Amino acid sequence: MIKRLTMTNFRLFDEADVIFPEDAQLILISGRNGSGKSTLLTAIVYGLYGEGPTGKRELDRLIRRGAELEGMEVRVEFTVGQDTYTVRRRRDNRKSSAILEVGGTAIMQGPDEVTAEVSKLLGMDAAGFRLAVFATQGELEGLSSLSAAERGKTMARLLRLDAVTKAKASAREELNSARRAALALGEAPDIAGLTGRLRTEQDALEGLRAAAADTDATIKKLERDLADGAQTEQEHGQAVRRYARAQGEADSAAAALARARQDLDALRPPPAPAYEGPPSAELGDRITTLERRIATAEEQARRAADAAAAHAQLRELRARLRDVEDTVARHGGVAAARARQDEAERELRAAEDAARQAGDALDASSAAVARLTGLRDRAAEDLRQVSALGGVCLTCAQPITPEHRDSCLTQAGDALRALTGELAEAERDQREAAGRHAAAIGAVEAARQAAGRARLARQECEAAHGERERLAGHAQAYERQLAALPEAPPGLEDLYAQRARLRERLERARAAEQAGQAAVRAAERRATMERALREAEAAAAQAAARLEQARVPQTLQEAMRERERAQAALAEERRTLTAIQEELAAVSERVGAARRAVQEGEKLRERRRALETQARVAQAAAQLLATVSQDVSARIRPALEGAVSALLEQMSGGRFSAVRVSDGYEVRVRDYDGSYVPLTRVFVSGGEKDLGALALRLGVASVIASQHGVGGLGVLILDEVFGFQDAVRREAILAGLRALRGVYPQMLVVSHVGGLEELADCVIDIELEEPDPGSAEVMPRSVVQMSA
Structure with missing residues (x-):
């Protein structure tokens, strides 16, 4: 039995503590659609198995909106036999935790570990629990309206026979897979042929190894012969190197002799230029004296040019002074310009204050528009969600009546229209505030431009006043400078002409002196080159004699040629050995490939045998599972009947x-005359069909409970199964359910139908409280009220 259920931030519940009296067999969970009745059942399944409506996916959607940071917690207290267990599960930060206690002592921790232990205690997993304990209106409608094939599939799922069907399909798939794999392997390989090819390649390998040994012996003999003649090769090398050195010396001596002759032939004494006059030193002294005279005259000419420039600058300065005095007079003086600037800046500050006030008003109206826009969009979204609702609430997954849906649509539409009107009024105020703000900004800009002009006028007046004082001082300085400067510059043309003539004579004197010195050096160089030519001729003769003495003897050359023929033969034998080794490697690879082919063939043969065995086992398993399915169905139908x-x-x-109950799980009822007729023919009204379907569903639950041992929990949950029953029929059904106290000592009945309160042992009423308009809550919340 379930003794207690505690929820925190679970779907519509912020806090709820539900106690199920132990002496109450029939417990009614009532409330209008969307209030959260079925949420209690969802919380029970989540507490026991850690699963929601979609299994272990999307568990965070179970957390109450607005409490995502706090997380949710569910606590379920239940009894099995004489022991009382408590499961506490928590979900926050997208992570789950769980703990299982018995008698106040923790015996298991961890979501998966607790789920496994609960499944062991109750004898079934979450899917089996839903099938054995839950009966819903949707299942009843399906059982009474499905075709024979669909009804058979549904009953197989309820009775957990679909697992056998899946196992049989899996065995057949394994059989087909083994057959396809065997076909994909192709024909069995010819092991004898592969073994013969391996022997052939091994024989070729042995022949190549013998040839390689013979060639290696020949190479070793040639290497010994070459080692014995190494002294001859050394002597020949020394002789060749001596001859090469002598040849190099002879070539160098001949080249030096040729260069000496060529240099001597190319030597020509330079012609002496014609010049008569004083030496270059005397001409240099004359030029130095003339340069000092020119420098004095240039200084006088510069001072005269400075005087002319000063006169021109003084005239420009006096003209500028007159313009500056006119500027100061135009502004009325510095004091008047400053006063006008102060007045313009005061007007600018006043305009800026007015613009700030207009901007604050515009910000306030814009904030109001943004707030109302958000509220209107939220109201439109609420209206869209309500409009998109079908027959089931998206929040609690409960059926919704058309009246409740129309009421929600009307409320959402009224709220949207009210917010749209307020938004239009706020937008009109915003446009007016924007116009006032734009006018204030224009006034600020005009005041700023006026202040700028006044500031520029003051700056211009002050600059002109300062410049007038500066220009007056500069004019006096220019007048004093002009009084000290000469009026006319001296003449420089004659002095420059004299200097040019002296420089031309100096160049000719230096050229004549250099030519004389070059003639002396040329005579000395010719004597030196003639001595070098005689020495090069002697060196060339000596080098030719040494070259003749260094020639290699004929006997040594013949011995070296014989040695080279032996080296060529050794190289050829080595190439032959390399070719044999390459062929040996290729044959070795072919031997390995042949050996691998034999091994692969044997493996393929073993694989075919394993696949054939696997196919036989899978076929036998499929046949056995088909028999099991038939036997289980045959055993279950009498118990179900x-x-x-x-x-x-x-x-x-x-x-x-x-x-x-037929093989297709069609229910036939014994009529008054003793014959058995289909349930759909006997039960005409919707209430009678639901009665028959409910009996079938409870029978399935009873069979499953006996198969899986869930009778130890002793709970039956009926979710909205009285939709089409009248008061008399409901009372009869409840009386019949009470008679099942030995099987189900606790029944949780979820229903929004009135009139069941007097028939129940305990009533749990779920009410939906709408949030206060002035509070921060945006979602309604459910409140639990209990009465005996």
């Missing part, structure tokens, strides 16, 4: 006391 007959008799007040 007995359970459904007893339930239907109790819930129908004895009108129907026996049923038959």
Whole structure:
């Protein structure tokens, strides 16, 4: 039995503590659609197995909106036998935690570990728990309206026979896979042929190894012969090097002799230029004296040019002084310009204050528009979500009546229209504030331009005043400078002409002196070159004699040629050995390939045998599972017929006391005349069909409970199964359910249908509280109220 359920921030519940009285068999969970009735059932499954409506996916969607940072927690207290267990699961930061306690002592921790232990205690996993414990209106409608094939699949799922079907399909797939793999391997290889090819390649390998040994012996003999003649090669090398050195010396001596002759032939004494006059030193002294006279005259000419420039600058300065005095007079003086600037800046500050006030008003109206826009968009989204609702609430996954949906649509539409009107009024205020702000900005800009002009006028007046004082001082300085400067520059043309003539005579004197010195050096160089030519001729003769003495003897040359023929033979034998080794490597590779082919062939043969064995085993497993499915179905149908007959008799007040279930799980009811007719023909009204489907569903749950041992928990959950039953039928069904106290000592009945409160042992009423308009909450929340 489930004793207690505690929820924190679970879906619509912020805090809820539900106690299920141990003496109450029939516990009614009531409330209008969307209030969160089925959330209690979802919390029970989550607490026991850590799964939501979509399994272990999207668990964060179970957290109450607005409490994502706090996370959620569910605590389920239940009894199995004489022991009381408590499961506490928590979800925050996208991570789950769980702990299982018995008698206040923790015995297991971790989400998966706790789920495994609970499955072991209850004898089934979450899927089996839903099938054995839950019965919903959707399942009842399906069982009463499905075709024979669809009904068979549904019953197989409820009775957990689909696992056998899947296992049989898996065995057949494994059989087909083994057959396809065997076909893909192709024909069995010819092991004998592969072995013969291996022997042939091994024989060729042995022949190549013998040839390689013979060639290696020949190479070693040639190497010994060459080692014995190494002294001859050394003597020949020394002789060749001596001859090469002598040849090099002779070539160098001949080249030096040729260069000496060529240099002597190319030597020609330079012609002496014609010149008569004083030496270059005397001419240099004359030029130095003339340069000092020219420098004095140039200084006088520069001072005269400075005087002319000073006169021109003085005239420009006096003209500028008159312009500056006119500028100062135009502005009325520096004091008047400063006063006008101060007045313009005061007007600018006043305009800026007005613009700031207009900007604050515009910001306030813009903030109001943004706030109302957000509220309107939220209201439009709410209206869209309500409009998109089908028959099931997206928040609690419960059915919704058309009246409730129309009421939500009306409320959302009224809120959207009210916010749209307020937004239009705020936007009109915003446009007016924007116009006032733009006018204030224009006034600020005009005041700023006026202040700028006044500031420029003051700056111009002050600059002109300062410049007037500076120009007056400069004019006095120029007048004093002009008084000290000469009026006319001296003449320089004659002095420059004299200097040019002296420089031309100096160049000719220096050229004549250099030519005389070059003639002396040329005579000395010719004598030196004639001595070098005689020495080069002697060296060339000596080098030719040494070259003749250094020639290699004929006997040594013949011995060296014989040695070279032996080296060539050794190189050829080595090439032959390399070719044999390459062929040996290729044959070795072919031997390895042949050996691998034999091994692969043997492996392929073993693989084919394994696949054939696997196919036989899979075929046998498929046949066995088909037999198991038939046997299990044959054993379950009698138990199902007995359970459904007893339930239907109790819930129908004895009108129907026996049923038959066909291979396709079609329910036939024994009529008044003793014949068995289909349930759909006997039960005409929707309430009667639901009655028959409910009896079938409870029978399935009873069979599953007996198969999996869930009877130890003793809980049955009925979710909205009284939708089409009248008051009399509901009372009869509840009376029949009470008769099942030995099997189900605790029944949780979820229903929004009125009139069941008086028939229940305990009532848990779920109410939906809308958030206060002035609070920060945006989502409604569910509140639990209990009464005996």
